[in-house]
Amino acid sequence: EPEVTQTPSHQVTQMGQEVILRCVPISNHLYFYWYRQILGQKVEFLVSFYNNEISEKSEIFDDQFSVERPDGSNFTLKIRSTKLEDSAMYFCASRGLQGSGANVLTFGAGSRLTVL
Amino acid sequence: AQSVTQPDIHITVSEGASLELRCNYSYGATPYLFWYVQSPGQGLQLLLKYFSGDTLVQGIKGFEAEFKRSQSSFNLRKPSVHWSDAAEYFCASGTGNQFYFGTGTSLTVIP
Numbered sequence: 001e002p003e004v005t006q007t008p009s010h011q012v013t014q015m016g017q018e019v020i021l022r023c024v025p026i027s028n029h030l031y032f033y034w035y036r037q038i039l040g041q042k043v044e045f046l047v048s049f050y051n052n053e054i055s056e057k058s059e060i061f062d063d064q065f066s067v068e069r070p071d072g073s074n075f076t077l078k079i080r081s082t083k084l085e086d087s088a089m090y091f092c093a094s095r096g097l098q099g100s101g102a103n104v105l106t107f108g109a110g111s112r113l114t115v116l
Numbered sequence: 117a118q119s120v121t122q123p124d125i126h127i128t129v130s131e132g133a134s135l136e137l138r139c140n141y142s143y144g145a146t147p148y149l150f151w152y153v154q155s156p157g158q159g160l161q162l163l164l165k166y167f168s169g170d171t172l173v174q175g176i177k178g179f180e181a182e183f184k185r186s187q188s189s190f191n192l193r194k195p196s197v198h199w200s201d202a203a204e205y206f207c208a209s210g211t212g213n214q215f216y217f218g219t220g221t222s223l224t225v226i227p
Binding site: 031033035041042043044045048050055056091093103104105106107108109110 | 148150152158159160161162165167206208210213214215216217218219220
């Protein structure tokens with residue numbers, strides 16, 4: 001079954017450092033998302049991406065965050081200068097344009113970010 | 117704006133007992149509705165979804181959910197819980213490009 005792949009599974013970084021989280025969405029999906037889950041809290045929407053541009057973003061997604069689809073397969077989330085409060089599990093998700101996957105988010109296993 | 121409410125933060129049930137996890141959504145129209153499960157250290161796995169049609173939907177692992185428009189609810193049920201069902205359960209709603217998650221219900225299963 002097709003799956004969304006995320007790397008790294010866990011990253012530890014120092015406050016102020018840049019972090020790039022990588023995602024490989026399902027190959028025929030066209031909508032891509034990043035969500036965040038702080039330990040013990042709800043899953044929060046960060047950003048959605050379609051047709052090589054951001055389609056929606058939340059208040060969390062400030063100037064410290066950026067997303068990119070550098071090639072035909074990867075979808076990255078960059079945090080320019082990490083803060084302690086960025087420590088969370090970051091989930092990538094994708095969905096298709098039509099068919100059974102059109103309105104269903106398929107999630108990756110997540111990347112746990114720990115900022116020290 | 118859409119929102120999803122899961123009123124139960126934590127539920128404990130005995131193995132073999134029935135289970136119902138509550139979910140209420142807030143939206144003018146009928147959104148797409150989902151239940152996801154998250155096992156410790158894992159990602160979010162889709163249990164089931166409702167788009168339209170039959171209001172009782174069957175999912176994986178023996179779960180089902182019933183959409184009740186009059187109550188704006190989409191409660192998740194299982195007739196007999198197994199120890200492996202212990203996990204965090206998230207209800208979500210979506211319309212178009214946006215998907216909203218509830219705060220989750222943590223399920224503990226005792227022998």
